[in-house]
Amino acid sequence: MASFSVNGEHREVDIQASHPLLWVLRERLGLTGTKFGCGIGQCGACTVLVDGAPTRSCQTPVGSVEGSEVTTIEGLAANGLTSVQSAWIEEQVPQCGYCQSGQIVSATALLNARPRPTDEEIDQFMAGNICRCGAYTAIRKAIHRAAELEEDRVSGDEV
Amino acid sequence: MTEPTKEVSPYDHQSLSRGAFIKISVVAGVGLTLGVSWRATQTPDLPFSDAAFVPNAYLRIDTDGSITILVDKAEMGQGVSTALPQMIAEELDVPWADVTFEFASAHDAYGMMVTGGSTAVMESWEPLRQAGATARWMLREAAAQRWGISSELLATRDARVCAPDGSELTYASLASEAAKLQAPNKVDVKKPSEFRLIGQSLPRLDVEAKSTGQAVFGIDAGPPDARVAVIARSPVFGGRLRSFDSSAALAIAGVDEVLEVQSGVAVVAKGYIEANAGRDALVLDWDEGDAALFSDEQLYEALRDGAQASGHTVRDDGQAAQILNESSNAISATFRFPYLAHATMEPMNCTAWVREGRCTVWAPTQFANGPAILGGGARQVAADAAGVSVEDTDLHVTFLGGGFGRRAERDFVQEAAELAGKINGPVKVVWSREDDMRHDFYRPASWHELRATLDADGRPEAWEHRMASQSILQRLVPGWIPRPAARFAGKHDPTSTEGASDQPYAIPHVLMTYKRVDLPIPVGFWRSVGHTHTGFVVESFIDELAHKSDHDPYEYRRALLRKHPRHLGVLEAVAEAADWNSRPPEGRGRGIAVVESFGSYVAQVAEVSVQNGVPRVHKVWCAIDCGTVLNPRIVQAQMESGIAYGITAALYGEINIRDGRAVQGNFTDYQMLRIGQMPEVEVLLVPSGDAPGGVGEPGTPPIAPAIANAIFTLTGQRIRTLPIRL
Numbered sequence A: 001m002a003s004f005s006v007n008g009e010h011r012e013v014d015i016q017a018s019h020p021l022l023w024v025l026r027e028r029l030g031l032t033g034t035k036f037g038c039g040i041g042q043c044g045a046c047t048v049l050v051d052g053a054p055t056r057s058c059q060t061p062v063g064s065v066e067g068s069e070v071t072t073i074e075g076l077a078a079n080g081l082t083s084v085q086s087a088w089i090e091e092q093v094p095q096c097g098y099c100q101s102g103q104i105v106s107a108t109a110l111l112n113a114r115p116r117p118t119d120e121e122i123d124q125f126m127a128g129n130i131c132r133c134g135a136y137t138a139i140r141k142a143i144h145r146a147a148e149l150e151e152d153r154v155s156g157d158e159v
Numbered sequence B: 001m002t003e004p005t006k007e008v009s010p011y012d013h014q015s016l017s018r019g020a021f022i023k024i025s026v027v028a029g030v031g032l033t034l035g036v037s038w039r040a041t042q043t044p045d046l047p048f049s050d051a052a053f054v055p056n057a058y059l060r061i062d063t064d065g066s067i068t069i070l071v072d073k074a075e076m077g078q079g080v081s082t083a084l085p086q087m088i089a090e091e092l093d094v095p096w097a098d099v100t101f102e103f104a105s106a107h108d109a110y111g112m113m114v115t116g117g118s119t120a121v122m123e124s125w126e127p128l129r130q131a132g133a134t135a136r137w138m139l140r141e142a143a144a145q146r147w148g149i150s151s152e153l154l155a156t157r158d159a160r161v162c163a164p165d166g167s168e169l170t171y172a173s174l175a176s177e178a179a180k181l182q183a184p185n186k187v188d189v190k191k192p193s194e195f196r197l198i199g200q201s202l203p204r205l206d207v208e209a210k211s212t213g214q215a216v217f218g219i220d221a222g223p224p225d226a227r228v229a230v231i232a233r234s235p236v237f238g239g240r241l242r243s244f245d246s247s248a249a250l251a252i253a254g255v256d257e258v259l260e261v262q263s264g265v266a267v268v269a270k271g272y273i274e275a276n277a278g279r280d281a282l283v284l285d286w287d288e289g290d291a292a293l294f295s296d297e298q299l300y301e302a303l304r305d306g307a308q309a310s311g312h313t314v315r316d317d318g319q320a321a322q323i324l325n326e327s328s329n330a331i332s333a334t335f336r337f338p339y340l341a342h343a344t345m346e347p348m349n350c351t352a353w354v355r356e357g358r359c360t361v362w363a364p365t366q367f368a369n370g371p372a373i374l375g376g377g378a379r380q381v382a383a384d385a386a387g388v389s390v391e392d393t394d395l396h397v398t399f400l401g402g403g404f405g406r407r408a409e410r411d412f413v414q415e416a417a418e419l420a421g422k423i424n425g426p427v428k429v430v431w432s433r434e435d436d437m438r439h440d441f442y443r444p445a446s447w448h449e450l451r452a453t454l455d456a457d458g459r460p461e462a463w464e465h466r467m468a469s470q471s472i473l474q475r476l477v478p479g480w481i482p483r484p485a486a487r488f489a490g491k492h493d494p495t496s497t498e499g500a501s502d503q504p505y506a507i508p509h510v511l512m513t514y515k516r517v518d519l520p521i522p523v524g525f526w527r528s529v530g531h532t533h534t535g536f537v538v539e540s541f542i543d544e545l546a547h548k549s550d551h552d553p554y555e556y557r558r559a560l561l562r563k564h565p566r567h568l569g570v571l572e573a574v575a576e577a578a579d580w581n582s583r584p585p586e587g588r589g590r591g592i593a594v595v596e597s598f599g600s601y602v603a604q605v606a607e608v609s610v611q612n613g614v615p616r617v618h619k620v621w622c623a624i625d626c627g628t629v630l631n632p633r634i635v636q637a638q639m640e641s642g643i644a645y646g647i648t649a650a651l652y653g654e655i656n657i658r659d660g661r662a663v664q665g666n667f668t669d670y671q672m673l674r675i676g677q678m679p680e681v682e683v684l685l686v687p688s689g690d691a692p693g694g695v696g697e698p699g700t701p702p703i704a705p706a707i708a709n710a711i712f713t714l715t716g717q718r719i720r721t722l723p724i725r726l
């Protein structure tokens, strides 16, 4: 039995501890926003946050997230679109869209760690997320835009 | 060979592209219903809808004001689920914010539902604008009848009909009355000067769903309780199953059933991981067949021999062979290209359910529907595989996590429907990345031998291009129509030679030959098809001739393209944007290339450096003339995307064959461009006002030769084999 929290909700799943988190999310919890791309930690399509840290869920045994908080793409917008998602829409990033859940989750983690990333930091942090459609220019732009939006949001809150 | 009567003329044209597939159905008299059936009321000819006003298969307007546009093309990133609604919304005069879309399920009302050859916008341009304009006409007529005045006095805007006295009626309020009217045969569409939505960078209709995890791709579709299957396929192309032992697999928890299907042995389980574990436990005995003796060595030998043998003459202007044979200083070059996998981000998959004589399929397909005479689209293939009639088969199209031509194949639909016909309940067949990469229909490998002589001014006088490759059409067409198939057998494949047979440079003597070589590796359409290699060959060799004769490669092309204004337009635009005559920054070189494909003209300049033998693309300038621009931001995104796809192939792309197997299996050995390698891209739109050309593919062909030509300026080395290895 695996027991952990997903998008703020406590979940218990009767499954082996070695089962990859990706397939528990997709097949047992119906959270299909997280995608399968390679199954070997090479593409980033399956990225989720585990206690805030970007994690390739295809390489994560569900047993290892016991008691943790998992956030998927579906959970990001619990209180309306996040700055990253708004920036993604503003910059019209997605093409086929298949990689984008992973891109958005990775970008969220990046901005949590570095509120104002440089291009080099973006390139480094996002290197694990393949976009076969080549939407990289828009991804980079949207991350900068999200940083701005987030700053506005925070300063707006202060006022 | 006797040449075509009018009847087969679509095959005759030099550049039979995938666009011509659509023409085939016209030829075969099967009826291409892109020309919408204009009926005011619902008839069995239209897909079922309970909306109040369904003027045609593309549009539904309801009394609550909802406007739903049915998209009959596959959305694989190229933006059709925005571009097609944009055309209808323009003619219908509705605000963009009111428009929603759905994917049309496979239905004969849409005729051929095939998305490929960058034809979606081209093919839809007239019929969809007609569809919108007709509906507007009917709504206006309904208002005229209600008010009892002539419809000529009425204007439309923002989903309303407006009278001269200022009164207005919403489309929603007119929907039921409009539905009772007889539709006109043909109405006038807007002049370009009247466009309000076409030409605007309207926001994509699919972006929010794709930014929140809500977009439903094939792998997400279907009943949530569907079981999952993986299939063990022959590791060697063309191998056959002798026997298998499933006892160990069936002992694994979660594995339900193991059964033979046409493509191999299917393991049906509770989930993907269980199914995979079951597959690993199978004991399989394959008859590997002859292909097991086939590796890269045999491949390139066969292609080389083919190119050197006497092939089918595709083009013969003047006396190229004679001039070249008599010349003592002909310039020659040999080019070679590997197989390439599509590697769509979403691996192949399909979900099917057969119950009570009906088959329901959820498929991320580029080819949902096609007439039986063409072997059928995915719907027909699913029906046949499940053993039910096509009328009893519903095929729902999902978002595609990339297509690039791979999803125009029907193999992944066939096996899901076949399996569903043999078991109870819905089943989702999921391919691993390795399955996807090792059981692809690859961009064919090819071999090209070029020779040229120059005149006194250094311009090409004679040009010879001898090429050999497998034929994609040879694989596809025999299952389609017998007569054209006979014409292709042993001869020509225009999808292999496109871009070379019709290369535009003013050269008095041109000879091109093509030799079809049959090999045991499955080949298929890969984003920009023949242009992926012919664009490279022509643009590299012309560049070489320019340098050999001490000409600037840009000016050289310009001089030879005088009679091709659209090539010239993009070439000049890109040279100006890149400031071609300036010196590149220290350590960098620039290369240029121009290629026409799928009705659009694209010129690119690449700025490249080489460090420790590794090329890096820093900046790309890209000028495109795609006729009328529907949505500039989508065109820009498609150029960036095509460039990324082309750079990936140029720098990394290669599927090797060893003992009849594809060597590469995942992104570790079949590398993808990552964000840090993405160059800065500057896109220039050079609209010419012609009907829209394609944008999904034309960005790809010029980038590899532009990079190779840039590398030459840095290292003096001509790149003639891809991927680039310095």
Ligand code: FES
Pocket: A035, A036, A037, A038, A039, A040, A041, A042, A043, A044, A045, A046, A047, A056, A057, A058, A059
């Ligand atoms: S699916 Fe997990 S990294 Fe690719």
Ligand code: FES
Pocket: A094, A095, A096, A097, A098, A099, A100, A130, A131, A132, A133, A134, A135, B077, B345, B401, B402
């Ligand atoms: S948008 Fe298609 S893979 Fe990234």
